[in-house]
Amino acid sequence: MIAAPLREKKRYGWFDAALRALLEETDAALEAGVDVPEEPGGWWHQYVCPTHGTELRFDPREREATAFRCPHGCVLEGEAYRGAWLVFKHQERARTALSAAAMYAATGEAKYAEAANAILEAYASRYPRYPVHPDAQPWMLKGRAFHQALTEAIWATTILRAFLLLRDEGALQVDAAASDVFFAMVSSSMTEYRRILIEERDEPANNYTAWLNACLACYYAVRDDRDGMETLVSARGGLRHHLEIGVLPDQLEFEGSLYYHVFVLRAYFIAAEMAERLGFDATAWTGSAGQSFRGMLEALVGLAAPNGELPALHDGPYSRPPYAREIAEVFEIGYARYGDARFAPILREAYRRADGGCGGGTGSAERRGLEAVLYGEGDWPAAEPLREPSRLYASAGFAVLRHADNPLSLLADFGPHGGSHGHDDKLNVVLMHRNGFVLPERGMVPYGSELRRRWFARTPSHNAVSVGGRTQAPHTGVCLRFDAEARRSYAWLRSEGAYAGATLDRHLWVDRDVALDWFEVRLDLEETVDYWLHFAEPLNVGGGWTACTPDAAPGEDEAYGYVATSARWTAEEPFAAVAATCGGERVTASLLAVPGGELYRIASPGTSVDPSRPLDGLLYRARGRRATFVAAFAAGDAPIRLARGDEGSVLVAPAGGGGTAMRFRMTEHGLHRE
Known part of the structure; x- marks a missing residue:
């Protein structure tokens, strides 16, 4: 949910600092100009050092790159690394278009609208010349600007959101015929990928589907196509149905990965915003077992450490700045929608990690940048750790055990x-x-x-x-x-x-x-x-x-x-x-x-x-x-002291040597404290 107009957010004490951070990010990215790569991107998962296993460095200010460095100094060359670098470059160009559009919406400075329009114009010209990717791996749904249609859908939503924000501000200057061709090609591709995924492969719950839906929702919003949106909302694997089949009754995405949970929830919120533009009530979208956007946010809160850090259950990075920004986006939107104070610790930790804390450093936990400027509303409560109760996630298969005093x-x-x-x-x-x-x-x-x-x-x-x-x-x-x-x-x-x-x-x-x-x-x-x-x-x-x-x-x-x-x-x-x-x-x-x-x-x-x-x-x-x-x-x-007792029991003495030892014994009914 983008709250407009952005200039009204100046009433918040945090907004000026957040806007300055966005200005610095946007200006640094625009140092590389407004050109877009002539080549399509590859597969970003290949952007990794074979010696150290670390993700390679990406500098958004680089116009071009043929050598790629890991944090330990290795210099790598080759088409796989080049293709992966191009993924980051295309994604950065799209983000810069949205950031520049947001800067214009917040400040009225014409140079930012000009930059955002120039990037959109460049893609409208370039995209039709990208072929369906010939180097994509056989298992992939193939894109044009990237190996994967999934990556293309995510990138295209950012492009389309920038287009809409400029249009909202009356600053859109992209050639209509060229953009119509560009967006129609994207829509055609996403529609076909949905058909393959849902009908041929019978995988409507796939996390791909959520992003194909989000991309098409953006397209229908751009085209003011309420009939198209209505079909997308109600179709098998569509906006409402995916929440029913892709999210378990305990509100976690079905794969049990918190990364993919955030990934899918972000797509849901984008789709919801676009549907709401055309008069649909996304708050009414719930699953038969109570699945909801708010429930998905609350499920993350229940699994987080008290400082707001999310565990990397199943696949997903331990921490990387792009993921931290995604967490910030979904929780800023969630906080704007629901005003739940429990979201604030997760937001603080996300901003800290987006600001360089991922490698063990201490970044700033303050709101800043694109996610805060676009989605942030209201003031957070005072910094306090989460104090969540114990919780069983019966369908996803997680158990969290806590005590208020431990x-x-x-x-x-x-x-x-x-x-x-x-x-x-x-x-x-x-x-x-x-x-x-x-x-x-x-x-x-x-x-x-x-x-x-x-x-x-x-x-x-x-x-x-x-x-x-x-x-x-x-x-x-x-x-x-x-x-x-x-x-x-x-x-x-x-x-x-x-x-x-x-x-x-x-x-x-x-x-x-x-x-x-x-x-x-x-x-x-x-x-x-x-x-x-x-x-x-x-x-x-x-x-x-x-x-x-x-x-x-x-x-x-x-x-x-x-x-x-x-x-x-x-x-x-x-x-x-x-x-x-x-x-x-x-x-x-x-x-x-x-x-x-x-x-x-x-x-x-x-x-x-x-x-x-x-x-x-x-x-x-x-x-x-x-x-x-x-x-x-x-x-x-002081450590807990352990000793073997009688008949298989274990004595557990409090730390520090004080107090009476507890005796634990295993019975047919489970662990028992005597």
């Missing part, structure tokens, strides 16, 4: 695999702190990287358990019990499809003092069982560790080749304790000693921001037909 919380994944965007990660956990992630889901690198399937999607890269040195089979786990009470939250999750003859049970407990993980493995045959924990920040392991060779913990799956062991715990103690930090605050992890087990300190590829920067971690290895791993996490300097 800075730590747990998020577990037990649900559907996620299809082509899924990971071998059932019963994986993410440990969250009020400042962010302690045990993160490390995200996904661009799909052109060999690390995608060899490491990032496989079990050893997650905070999960692997059996026999193998990655899990794609499958769906179950939640056997979920209790959310004032004094504690508890979840019992089970997997029986990860490995033949294996039953995996993960019991998670969060109360005011501890976040407890009790993982039981039962096997038909004796095998090696590996329990993995990967930390976002370096560990302080203290004493009791002995250096070991890097090949101390081999495995059958290729993912093990990315794991290096550095030390083995050799102390004769009932538990091992390590410490990490999160946002400058200490977090401790205590692991109960496993009889006959081997505990290693490990290093493995980093998050998808930079896989060449290793993450610190722990690997607890046991062998047999039964294995039980118990870990306790606490905020603060």
